[in-house]
Amino acid sequence: MIAVDWGSSSLRAYLLGDDGRVLATRRDPRGVLGCDGRYAEVLVELVGDWTGEIFLSGMIGSRNGWIELPYLPAPADAAAFATAMHRHEIAQWPGRGLWFVPGLSCGSSEDAVPDVMRGEETQLIGLAALLGAGRHLACLPGTHSKWAWLDDGRLGEFATVMTGELYAVLRQHSLLGRVMRDDGGFDEAAFVQGVDYSGTPGGLAHQLFGARTLGLFGKLSETAAPAWLSGLLLGHEIRHRQGLPAQVHLVGNAALAARYGAALAQLGIQGLAHGEDLAAAGLHRLARLRHLAAG
């Protein structure tokens, strides 16, 4: 089978063996926003020489993607996702199924503010199989981080935190960006100070200004300020999570997971890093549940 994690800005395809083992991986920069709606052509071009049914997760199943699938409301287990997958065919591959995985929503009742994910649910399905029974908290860092509870294998309540995007827009477009400079390094001590400062009163919109004033008083260099800002934002992200357990499972690229792990450790929490290929594991699990893969 073929597993495809197709996000807004990139796509990753896996050829999987019957046991779910990754036999080959291919990446492509043509994310949902970068392929002009020519999804079938991109897919045939990228994995046309591979055989098997195809399983797709991520923004490819959103309003701005190929086929819009409604969100599955939390809590939901892997079986619910497997049942809710949508089968599609393309002219190029008659008789061969393209299976779209729905996203996950929570808090969508009348008076609540809802939250959504697309793509991360598949990584979480992979993680849930790994962790088994019990209550676990997973953090998937990124432009929009996701913090999700797993309860005995079910995907439960979760929260999106815009830390990554906030960092980027502040660096590129705010006054703070003008007092910062990259020298290729990462100032660990400034990062620790930022995480620390996130625990003081005043609120984020106040504390951000510290990047400016610490610089004015010679207490923070313009090359250390990016790490300070990163620490401040990560500190806020972590401190505002409810009912933090002693361990958090980190899923994502190694560098970002390491940075989250450092902030978590500073706040007395152990971060356990998992690989990025959990999406492939999750899609394999969904295929198996529909008897479309062995294992």
Next chain:
Amino acid sequence: MIAVDWGSSSLRAYLLGDDGRVLATRRDPRGVLGCDGRYAEVLVELVGDWTGEIFLSGMIGSRNGWIELPYLPAPADAAAFATAMHRHEIAQWPGRGLWFVPGLSCGSSEDAVPDVMRGEETQLIGLAALLGAGRHLACLPGTHSKWAWLDDGRLGEFATVMTGELYAVLRQHSLLGRVMRDDGGFDEAAFVQGVDYSGTPGGLAHQLFGARTLGLFGKLSETAAPAWLSGLLLGHEIRHRQGLPAQVHLVGNAALAARYGAALAQLGIQGLAHGEDLAAAGLHRLARLRHLAAG
């Protein structure tokens, strides 16, 4: 005498009578960042036909301005500012004093994160004269809002909050801006919802994402979303202030002060609006204290 409030992006000059009454006002778009260092020329052009000593406050006295004055550490009263004014002369006006007012800093001790203001201290000196003895909290909304305590006429601890700039960069440069649209109106109900939502758990970087998800679920229109975001950010700004009293003095343009007043009222606090010309009153007071003006 002439009072000049010279900020980053604009300048306002007042001709004052002996009693401090505003006889004439002139505005100019050539702020500190927009006059290519030709400060003297701009000043002569703008108020060359007025007579009297000139008093200047705002970013004109900063590192990026005409003459850099060190910050006066809080607490500081009007007399301290009057004493710390710096006299300057220009070739065009021999014998005529140009008096620069220093900014104010707080929290500049070894282990603290400092805060600074330039220009607002002059408005606060005007406000302090108006309010007299007692402890008062003033809020000066803007790109970077200032919240400052006045203690028996002294300018005390204060905090900068980057609400205005955050709103602008999120509107112009983030995902949230792409799900918002201006129709010239302001959705009061959405603003109230935003203020309300700022009191829930999860932190600002999480709550911001609500502008996206409420829209996805048809609970917030793209024309109502700007007011919702404004309410969320103002709600955060207010809720994070320490020891909020029953009344807050609002100093700034009427529209912005009204919006802050509405958010304060929703949180059970009365906002008392003051005019923008407090800078002129403050500069007149400093002139009198140096015996450079009557009254």
